[in-house]
């Protein structure tokens with residue numbers, strides 16, 4: 001193999017891309033991760049990593065590199081309407097962890113550095129070319145490589161998805177988000193989700209003396225007015241956040257993102273596998289993206305990694321079908337719950353009733369959190385509790 005012929009080219013150095021680089025690289029496949037921006041990378045995100053996501057970080061050997069100062073464990077989720085106690089549930093699987101994106105990225109980079117055969121290139125946008133019998137040609141700045149497998153981990157607006165002809169059509173109402181960090185003592189052991197009728201605010205403890213706040217809303221267009229003004233106007237919808245954030249200095253700039261919903265017709269094509277947001281994304285309302293991305297990477301490696309170690313050929317879409325099947329199952333359950341929560345987000349009165357109902361049925365709330373992160377199967381659906389919740393929704 002010439003130095004320009006590699007096994008795996010990963011496009012994108014976010015959590016999905018770095019996890020893919022580590023998974024394929026440590027197995028002995030010649031792997032290159034290209035990130036078009038700087039590393040460590042930042043991104044507007046709620047930054048709550050669910051217990052299942054933490055298990056993947058442990059298996060990848062990344063957890064050991066996380067600095068306690070920039071992370072904080074949280075017990076579960078607390079839904080808060082504009083008034084009243086709301087509903088809180090601890091995760092059955094143990095705590096989650098708020099992790100600053102820059103810290104997560106730094107830990108991934110440290111872990112990747114000690115893997116022979118894995119190269120990570122920041123500030124390196126990738127342009128993909130023709131697919132041939134030895135793989136796909138790709139230009140990275142002035143260097144050209146040929147890779148047997150292209151892993152598209154380039155996020156919501158994936159160029160790999162378009163290049164591979166896998167772009168689907170979004171039918172959802174458009175949703176946007178703005179996110180910023182504040183210097184203050186985290187005041188809750190939960191990730192708080194505040195509901196304000198037409199928007200939701202997520203507060204994640206993400207370090208000693210720091211919280212992240214992400215506000216999500218539905219609109220035809222991203223609102224104008226720039227990051228900071230946008231954040232201030234969105235936060236004014238959440239009177240319950242005024243007191244805890246009073247006097248808290250911003251510790252990062254406010255950044256907006258969206259529309260969130262993105263569709264891939266399929267996560268695979270000849271010589272291509274999409275992971276993370278590039279493989280399609282519904283909404284951040286249930287805060288699962290990182291955990292789901294890591295689960296997908298594990299599924300991609302399990303489905304094609306051993307095959308690539310014993311074959312010199314380019315994996316065809318058919319060889320990648322195992323991955324496709326596995327992630328469709330994984331994503332379906334998560335999307336079902338996300339769609340249910342999105343529906344409630346459009347019906348403020350029903351949402352308030354649902355939160356009240358969940359407050360009275362903590363077991364059901366806990367089951368929904370487990371099902372959302374794929375820790376229990378939808379087949380274990382608690383019918384009786386669901387019926388009770390449905391009755392509460394109808395009766396008020």
Ligand SMILES: Cc1cc2nc3c(=O)[nH]c(=O)nc-3n(C[C@H](O)[C@H](O)[C@H](O)COP(=O)(O)OP(=O)(O)OC[C@H]3O[C@@H](n4cnc5c(N)ncnc54)[C@H](O)[C@@H]3O)c2cc1C
Nearest residue numbers: 012014015016036046047048126154155177276277289290
């Ligand atoms: C408001 C909001 C809140 C969220 N909250 C949570 C939460 O609390 N918990 C959670 O688990 N998830 C959350 N998510 C989802 C989570 O942020 C994503 O699912 C996750 O970042 C997906 O990782 P990724 O690696 O697929 O994509 P990204 O993190 O977007 O990384 C993609 C990378 O690819 C790079 N790239 C793009 N094009 C190219 C190119 N041509 N060449 C090279 N590099 C390229 C980009 O620069 C980027 O660094 C949230 C999302 C949003 C929008």
